[in-house]
Amino acid sequence: MGFDLLQLVNLPRWNRKLLLGYWSIILFSIITTSVYNLVVLLRHDNQFAPLFTLNTLWMCLAMLCIEALHYWMNRSNDYIIIIGGAVISYGMVNSFPNVTALLTILYVPILISIFYFQIRKVIFSYIISLACLYSLFFFNLCYHSKYTVYDLIAMTLVLTIGGAAALAIMSRGSELMGHLRSSIASGQDLLIKNIIMDKLAKTDALTELYNHMAFHEYLDKLIEQGEKYNLSFQLALLDIDHFKKVNDTYGHRAGDVVLKAVAQTIKDMVSLNDFPARYGGEEFAIIFTDMELEKALYNLENIRKRIEEQHHEELKGQAVTISIGVHDYKKGCTKECLFSGADLALYEAKRNGRNRTVVHHTTKKQ
Known part of the structure; x- marks a missing residue:
């Protein structure tokens, strides 16, 4: 004893x-x-x-x-x-x-x-x-x-x-x-449960990326810090091309597999300082910090090309592509302005043939 x-x-x-x-x-x-x-x-x-x-x-x-x-x-x-x-x-x-x-x-x-x-x-x-x-x-x-x-x-x-x-x-x-x-055991169990619950509340169940709510919480804090300390960062919106056709042709289960594969690629190719999230449906968002716009574009292009090269058995060996819109945040830019710019760039990428990266106010393919 x-x-x-x-x-x-x-x-x-x-x-x-x-x-x-x-x-x-x-x-x-x-x-x-x-x-x-x-x-x-x-x-x-x-x-x-x-x-x-x-x-x-x-x-x-x-x-x-x-x-x-x-x-x-x-x-x-x-x-x-x-x-x-x-x-x-x-x-x-x-x-x-x-x-x-x-x-x-x-x-x-x-x-x-x-x-x-x-x-x-x-x-x-x-x-x-x-x-x-x-x-x-x-x-x-x-x-x-x-x-x-x-x-x-x-x-x-x-x-x-x-x-x-x-x-x-x-x-x-x-x-x-x-x-x-x-x-101590009760405290540890409670702490673990709180951590798990917090993670579940902030994580998308399918892709295991941050969810829409967690993304906006992080972005609000980042904009606040950006205004206070004159920091810059990049917001990228990524959308899977013709995803509705994937669901209609191969079924929603195949669509879920594609979403998980794209999310995993994004997760694997961003750094610990970046913030990837599933924004909704087939749309993803990434916030790049601690880098210049050129470096963020380079990373996004690598992600886009990697996704384009992946073939999915659920799609009978076919690949999917993504279109990307980017807006570079500077002090004074509001949240609405930031999203509006990224949305316009994404729309421009879709209109110009998809499977490309476009920066707000720039139509040049990266």
């Missing part, structure tokens, strides 16, 4: 901080002993405490082993860190047996295990803390008058209560994480 905290924090970095904390405890004990000796010296007392005892040496050697295991073993690093806490706790109590309050340091492994939010590690830390307590008592503390069997029982109860509290924290943490996961 429990949740995987590895997904939330960088545990290797925190394990390293814990190991540094263990070394700091050893250093702190040496500094404390030094301060004690200084006080003794100032009082002209001869009861000095040794700075480096056998217990201190054993703690340092044990920590070096912990460091080595932490370096070479990846899968059990967390347990090694917990054992390191037990080693420090054991060594500190063993070094200063006369300080009865120091017994509470045996709770350190349990505190450390809470950090990992895994029940099995809390149980492991509780067992190892009890083992340290009973080992200390029977091999050292029982020979000191300050300790009795009642202290052993009391400390056992303290560790047991601490372990139970840690397990309760785990349970509550798991419950909270369950609610958090549920909330």
Whole structure:
């Protein structure tokens, strides 16, 4: 049970901080002993405490082993860190047996295990803390008058209560994480649904291009930006030639296939900065941005030629062509003027034989 905290924090970095904390405890004990000796010296007392005892040496050697295991073993690093806490706790109590309050340091492994939010590690830390307590008592503390069997029982109860509290924290943490996961999942589902709904609202179902409504929303914003920052862009209207004849001769299903093929060609041949849309029926629209008129015309001609070269099985191998009208937007041009110019150019392309590109006020075939 429990949740995987590895997904939330960088545990290797925190394990390293814990190991540094263990070394700091050893250093702190040496500094404390030094301060004690200084006080003794100032009082002209001869009861000095040794700075480096056998217990201190054993703690340092044990920590070096912990460091080595932490370096070479990846899968059990967390347990090694917990054992390191037990080693420090054991060594500190063993070094200063006369300080009865120091017994509470045996709770350190349990505190450390809470950090990992895994029940099995809390149980492991509780067992190892009890083992340290009973080992200390029977091999050292029982020979000191300050300790009795009642202290052993009391400390056992303290560790047991601490372990139970840690397990309760785990349970509550798991419950909270369950609610958090549920909330995140619900939020993600809602976000995905909103994205899908937004896409459906702005996309033509047949061609998967932007629809008429999305096209006008984008164009309105673009004209607003054009007026404010003096930007230019090109509006192109594309119409499939003799499309009614295609539907009448081969059926509407064949017509739909042709519409999808033309739309796919347009989609494949425009850049990410351009805005292709199905304007209605067999008519498409493209807004070209970030380019000059000559570049837009070059792209449109490539689209026109590519469509002309495609043969459709639904039309018994025949191809379709498109006529294109283009209007280059400049500051001061209204939306109505822009469409009117593109429409007139498209009409000119149709009148002059279709399958061509015409720019507003220009009748030259591109």
